Amino acid sequence: MQPDVASYTDDSLSSLRLHTKGRIIREPPSSGSLESTKSSELDVEKGLEMRKWVLSGILASEEAYLSHLEALLLPMKPLKAAATTSQPMLTLQQIETIFFKVPELHEIHKDFYDGLLPRVQQWSHHQCVGDLFQKLASQLGVYRAFVDNYKVAVETAEKCCQANSQFAEISEVSFKGTYIILSKQTLLYKPVDRVTRSTLVLHDLLKHTPSSHPDHPLLQDALRISQNFLSSINEEITPRRQSMTVKKGENRQLLRDQFMVELVEGARKLRHVFLFTDLLLCAKLKKQTGGKGQQYDCKWYIPLADVTFQTIDESESSPVSQIPEEEIDAMKVKISQIKNEIQREKVDKGKVLDRLRKKLCEQESLLLLISPCMAFRVSNRNGKGYTFLISSDYEREEWREIIREQQKKCFKSFSLTSLELQMLTNSCVKLQTVHNVPLTINKEDDESMGLYGFLNVIVHSATGLKQSLNLYCTLEVDSFGYFVNKAKTRVYRDTTEPNWNEEFEIELEGSQTLRLLCYSKVKQCRDDGENMDRIMAKGQIQLDPPSLQGKDWQRTVISMNGIEVKLSMRFTSREFSLKRMPSRKQSGVFGVKIGAVTKREHSKVPLIVRQCVEEIERRGMEELGIYRVSGVATDIQALKAAFDANNKDVSVMMSEMDVNAIAGTLKLYFRELPEPLFTDELYANFTEGIALSDSVAKESCMLNLLLSLPEPNLLTFLFLLDHLKRVAENESVNKMSFHNLATVFGPTLLRPSEKDSKIPANPTQPISMTISIPPFSLFYLIRCTLY
Numbered sequence: 001m002q003p004d005v006a007s008y009t010d011d012s013l014s015s016l017r018l019h020t021k022g023r024i025i026r027e028p029p030s031s032g033s034l035e036s037t038k039s040s041e042l043d044v045e046k047g048l049e050m051r052k053w054v055l056s057g058i059l060a061s062e063e064a065y066l067s068h069l070e071a072l073l074l075p076m077k078p079l080k081a082a083a084t085t086s087q088p089m090l091t092l093q094q095i096e097t098i099f100f101k102v103p104e105l106h107e108i109h110k111d112f113y114d115g116l117l118p119r120v121q122q123w124s125h126h127q128c129v130g131d132l133f134q135k136l137a138s139q140l141g142v143y144r145a146f147v148d149n150y151k152v153a154v155e156t157a158e159k160c161c162q163a164n165s166q167f168a169e170i171s172e173v174s175f176k177g178t179y180i181i182l183s184k185q186t187l188l189y190k191p192v193d194r195v196t197r198s199t200l201v202l203h204d205l206l207k208h209t210p211s212s213h214p215d216h217p218l219l220q221d222a223l224r225i226s227q228n229f230l231s232s233i234n235e236e237i238t239p240r241r242q243s244m245t246v247k248k249g250e251n252r253q254l255l256r257d258q259f260m261v262e263l264v265e266g267a268r269k270l271r272h273v274f275l276f277t278d279l280l281l282c283a284k285l286k287k288q289t290g291g292k293g294q295q296y297d298c299k300w301y302i303p304l305a306d307v308t309f310q311t312i313d314e315s316e317s318s319p320v321s322q323i324p325e326e327e328i329d330a331m332k333v334k335i336s337q338i339k340n341e342i343q344r345e346k347v348d349k350g351k352v353l354d355r356l357r358k359k360l361c362e363q364e365s366l367l368l369l370i371s372p373c374m375a376f377r378v379s380n381r382n383g384k385g386y387t388f389l390i391s392s393d394y395e396r397e398e399w400r401e402i403i404r405e406q407q408k409k410c411f412k413s414f415s416l417t418s419l420e421l422q423m424l425t426n427s428c429v430k431l432q433t434v435h436n437v438p439l440t441i442n443k444e445d446d447e448s449m450g451l452y453g454f455l456n457v458i459v460h461s462a463t464g465l466k467q468s469l470n471l472y473c474t475l476e477v478d479s480f481g482y483f484v485n486k487a488k489t490r491v492y493r494d495t496t497e498p499n500w501n502e503e504f505e506i507e508l509e510g511s512q513t514l515r516l517l518c519y520s521k522v523k524q525c526r527d528d529g530e531n532m533d534r535i536m537a538k539g540q541i542q543l544d545p546p547s548l549q550g551k552d553w554q555r556t557v558i559s560m561n562g563i564e565v566k567l568s569m570r571f572t573s574r575e576f577s578l579k580r581m582p583s584r585k586q587s588g589v590f591g592v593k594i595g596a597v598t599k600r601e602h603s604k605v606p607l608i609v610r611q612c613v614e615e616i617e618r619r620g621m622e623e624l625g626i627y628r629v630s631g632v633a634t635d636i637q638a639l640k641a642a643f644d645a646n647n648k649d650v651s652v653m654m655s656e657m658d659v660n661a662i663a664g665t666l667k668l669y670f671r672e673l674p675e676p677l678f679t680d681e682l683y684a685n686f687t688e689g690i691a692l693s694d695s696v697a698k699e700s701c702m703l704n705l706l707l708s709l710p711e712p713n714l715l716t717f718l719f720l721l722d723h724l725k726r727v728a729e730n731e732s733v734n735k736m737s738f739h740n741l742a743t744v745f746g747p748t749l750l751r752p753s754e755k756d757s758k759i760p761a762n763p764t765q766p767i768s769m770t771i772s773i774p775p776f777s778l779f780y781l782i783r784c785t786l787y
Helices: 034-041 043-074 078-082 091-100 102-121 132-140 139-161 167-171 184-207 215-242 325-345 353-371 392-405 416-429 592-602 607-619 635-645 650-655 658-673 680-690 695-707 709-729 737-748 778-787
Strands: 243-244 250-263 268-274 277-283 296-303 374-379 384-390 451-463 469-479 482-488 493-494 497-512 513-520 534-542 556-561 563-573
Touching: 034 451, 043 102, 043 184, 091 353, 102 132, 102 139, 132 184, 132 215, 132 556, 139 167, 139 215, 167 325, 184 215, 184 296, 243 384, 243 709, 250 353, 250 392, 250 416, 268 353, 268 416, 277 416, 296 416, 296 482, 325 353, 325 737, 374 392, 392 482, 392 513, 451 469, 482 497, 497 635, 513 556, 513 563, 534 556, 534 563, 592 709, 607 650, 607 658, 607 709, 635 650, 658 737, 680 695, 695 709, 709 737
Parallel strands: none
Antiparallel strands: 243 250, 250 268, 250 384, 268 277, 277 296, 374 384, 451 497, 451 563, 469 482, 469 493, 469 497, 469 513, 513 534, 556 563
């Protein structure tokens, strides 16, 4: 059954776009939500095996937590010893107040860790651990005492730092060379944060423990105790950390804070933005000098009653200049290389590892600074505008929503005196909820590093719309610390129940979250490329590695603002996606050696390559992001089947399809070759040649290696190269430079053989850690061959 093609439209947008002529995708059998699918398919044996992995994670987390507590306790003994001398640094009372109950917490968790470790090491499905968690939960009274003293401890530590420079110096500690400086206040919050983490972990453990297991009632009891304790302290801790008293007894609360990039006279500046119940404050984190604690410098503030969101017509600033993609890609490569070095040096925890971590921190900070390009503009009542750069439309809409909602409660403008502003800025140190820039270097040891590989997503349908709209969806995933727009459905016209049924293949680079935004299409388009379409709903789901590791499709529903969007997802880890599987059907073209195909066709270049290139050159040369933007997966598979079957109507099929699907088919053909175009044999030579420092020698080596390729490989490469040159000539329109094209084709045309690639056993480990793919090799080959 064919869909009503008239219901669809293909719209040319300056933003990322993906669309196709409507093709039905058969929905996988419905099996409920993501969680229910997992629970229904996991048998008892698999659930018990998951218990071991959850407990292994708990052990790693406990080890990290004990390190935090030990760092907090490190200065306590010398401080106590000095307190009995004629020149005490702190009084015994001050020491007792600051370190109240910390030794007891350390002892409790040390006993827990020592008890759990041997049980996990001697693991069997009958192993019991519930008694350890029940005992740990029963000792939460120590945490109650710690929480009750928390505010006094922080205030005492701050006063002592201000009064005694020696104490201020020793109150800054560095954990294992990670270059993350944690103040005493941050360390003191660790136990409070630990209760929340432990409760979440108990949820996970209980989920993978069969109800018939002896541990089940013990874990339920521990979870009940932890939840009751957590609910009691949340009411006390949250206001304490996120509010301050202003004049007339009013309570100013912190609603949200985040590190953002501000555009100041054309320069990008890293800021910490604080949204309070009555104002928006932009601050700069000062460098720590002379033993001083963390401090902020206020750059500007706007009362919420005065905040307006600027449009391009109202703003006198020029459109946001974008950093060339090759610079961003080069930085990502550099970051991956540093991570690779860190993995190799982890055995040696000396100065080399410290330098690498510092270098990684610098590179990730720079990437975070240069990558955002989406403008978020606010202005005050006098029309003074401020521009932030963010990478996600989801994030921008979140800020707008929370500000607009709070503005309903703010009716008056006001001004702060210098003293009030200073007090507010100083309070940000205590009130902040985001303590570190979102870098991988700042992640806890027990935090997930995300998924690496490919996520196939089918966007099925949407329900809950109250009026007919022209609706489409976009998908975002996090990568290298920020979110990136990865896919866009076609626009479904004039309906309350759109049925897209479109599949996309999304590359994941340490991703943990999938975001979905639903837009209502409007006719206007901004001059600066900013999307003017109205966001109807937005939602997100966590990408849970255990539930996505299976080969089956996982069905889920994202509910948002009364609208529900049905999705199906399937994850393929990077090591499996890179495996080249020769075709069993030698009469086809996919998975068949290029020499065999050209010999059978009596051609110099495979017909599939020539036909795809011709169609792309006919109507895709000005397509934004051609070859970078994904095509709909079902269209690509349909073309693959047609080429394999030698379908005579394949040209007609291509003429009716989105050009991105044709580009995707060509990339898939090269990716599925049983041997890459540059051959396994010559891979090492190419990588060694590209490393030559002398440019003349490098050029000569590259050209000689090209001439060493088998004739079908060489002629196919030259044919493709000629095409890519013409694509790059339209860079001003399609945004695809030589470098961008090389980035897209490089991993498929030039990569090591499977025996040399050392595929990691861990499916979430970045492939860049174990496979050295020179990202600029193909780029250099293009330059050498053309010039």
